[in-house]
Amino acid sequence: MPSFFSNKKLIILLTSLIILIALISYSLKQGTRANWAEQFVQDVVGGFQYVINVPARYAAGFFQNVNAIENAYKENKRLKENLANYASVEQENRTLTAQNKTLRAQLGLKNDPKLSDFRKYSAMMIGRTVDQFNQLLTIDKGRVNGIEDGMPVITSGKRLIGSITKASSFTSKVSLISDDQNANQISAVIQPKKGDPIPGMIEGYDQNKDLLYFRKIPIKAKVQKGQVVITSGLSGKYPEGLVIGTVTKVTTDQYGLTKAAQVKPAANLNDLSYVLILERKTSVASDEGD
Amino acid sequence: MKQSKVFILLFFLFIIQGTVIPLIPLFHAWDIQWVPEFVFVAILMIAFFGSLSWGMRYALIFGFMTDIVYSSVLGVYAFSLTLTVYLMSMISRWVNLNLVITILLVAAGIVAMEFQVYVIYLMIGLTDQSLGVFFQARVPSTLVLNALFTLLIYYPFRRYLVKMSDWIQK
Numbered sequence: 461m462p463s464f465f466s467n468k469k470l471i472i473l474l475t476s477l478i479i480l481i482a483l484i485s486y487s488l489k490q491g492t493r494a495n496w497a498e499q500f501v502q503d504v505v506g507g508f509q510y511v512i513n514v515p516a517r518y519a520a521g522f523f524q525n526v527n528a529i530e531n532a533y534k535e536n537k538r539l540k541e542n543l544a545n546y547a548s549v550e551q552e553n554r555t556l557t558a559q560n561k562t563l564r565a566q567l568g569l570k571n572d573p574k575l576s577d578f579r580k581y582s583a584m585m586i587g588r589t590v591d592q593f594n595q596l597l598t599i600d601k602g603r604v605n606g607i608e609d610g611m612p613v614i615t616s617g618k619r620l621i622g623s624i625t626k627a628s629s630f631t632s633k634v635s636l637i638s639d640d641q642n643a644n645q646i647s648a649v650i651q652p653k654k655g656d657p658i659p660g661m662i663e664g665y666d667q668n669k670d671l672l673y674f675r676k677i678p679i680k681a682k683v684q685k686g687q688v689v690i691t692s693g694l695s696g697k698y699p700e701g702l703v704i705g706t707v708t709k710v711t712t713d714q715y716g717l718t719k720a721a722q723v724k725p726a727a728n729l730n731d732l733s734y735v736l737i738l739e740r741k742t743s744v745a746s747d748e749g750d
Numbered sequence: 751m752k753q754s755k756v757f758i759l760l761f762f763l764f765i766i767q768g769t770v771i772p773l774i775p776l777f778h779a780w781d782i783q784w785v786p787e788f789v790f791v792a793i794l795m796i797a798f799f800g801s802l803s804w805g806m807r808y809a810l811i812f813g814f815m816t817d818i819v820y821s822s823v824l825g826v827y828a829f830s831l832t833l834t835v836y837l838m839s840m841i842s843r844w845v846n847l848n849l850v851i852t853i854l855l856v857a858a859g860i861v862a863m864e865f866q867v868y869v870i871y872l873m874i875g876l877t878d879q880s881l882g883v884f885f886q887a888r889v890p891s892t893l894v895l896n897a898l899f900t901l902l903i904y905y906p907f908r909r910y911l912v913k914m915s916d917w918i919q920k
Binding site: 473476477479480483484486487488497498501502505506508509512513516517520586587588589590591592593594596598625626633635639640666667668670 | 761764765766767768769770771772773774781783784785786815818819820821822823824825826828829832833867868870871874875876877878879880883888
């Protein structure tokens with residue numbers, strides 16, 4: 461009976477294990493940019509992905525249309541109900557914007573761009589990891605188009621889906637908020653109908669339940685099911701007012717000092733095709749060093 | 751020339767895995783994870799019916815490409831793919847390869863490969879999937895999907911590989 465590993469092969473196996481560990485620690489190092497070899501492979505594969513993706517999307521779009529027609533009647537009914545509210549909301553919004561402008565002018569903030577001001581780039585998803593461990597998208601815009609590492613990525617309705625992790629020349633990778641490492645330390649806030657905003661932190665994603673953890677909420681805050689969690693704009697990475705999700709369950713944390721909540725992401729992360737990448741016009745004060 | 755055909759086929763499968771498959775709505779249904787490992791299945795068949803050294807070379811190349819394009823940590827897929835291809839082709843020498851045995855070996859290879867990747871990712875904290883979810887929601891569906899794919903390509907691909915390895919030996 462031949463043995464699985466001869467001496468020579470055992471040495472090869474051990475060497476490759478060492479190389480594996482070295483490679484893993486290299487890629488886990490914080491803030492590594494994609495090196496030229498990675499960028500090259502990513503761009504070449506991205507080109508082919510783009511070519512294959514366009515006809516595939518046409519075919520998939522056809523089936524989705526058939527599905528959409530079935531739902532159209534129900535949706536139409538519901539949307540008509542919402543439309544009644546729309547006029548009043550728009551009016552209110554306009555009044556508030558005007559008011560805000562006057563107040564800012566009085567405060568002398570006129571020329572400072574708001575924290576929520578950003579430039580938008582639109583991009584198409586050309587690839588996605590299917591192994592579910594990695595939650596990554598590949599999009600068809602890269603450094604050439606002005607995309608940089610760390611920019612937040614949203615979908616329609618200002619719903620946050622993730623951030624750019626590795627931008628190469630013509631394509632870039634988006635790490636979704638369903639990636640546990642990416643969903644760490646996002647400063648978030650709940651705007652209740654009455655009272656002060658409730659601050660907290662998004663700390664991690666549960667891949668088994670598909671939920672985000674919203675922690676470090678003050679113990680006295682009245683968090684309820686169904687409240688909407690948005691980004692606070694206090695962290696340097698994400699601008700203010702991006703919708704993260706809705707609260708599904710409220711508990712206290714393990715020490716009983718703060719409250720914790722589970723948040724269902726607002727965006728359907730499985731059904732993405734076009735995404736928007738945001739670039740903040742302002743940087744946080746600490747970056748400017750004044 | 752003949753080699754490049756195999757490479758193009760594998761590259762095509764590699765692209766399909768990441769672009770067309772995620773567009774199919776079935777793949778997000780019922781919290782079940784269907785993971786297509788078509789490139790891996792094809793490489794295993796190359797190792798069984800072609801030659802082991804090619805199989806391992808392709809496993810290393812496409813493992814690294816998977817790492818770069820479809821994951822955020824380098825080396826994990828390259829290592830697991832190559833090791834599994836080697837182990838499976840060692841086992842394949844003791845048995846009589848026919849359709850059923852090939853599908854069984856491919857299934858065993860997929861479980862071994864997925865488990866290696868899962869354990870490495872769990873150790874470096876890239877995933878927090880529990881073992882229960884892994885074996886209930888991931889392994890059975892992945893096996894069914896890839897067994898169907900093996901069934902689909904078995905006869906044409908085997909004929910092609912056997913012909914090619916004859917041509918190489920001449």
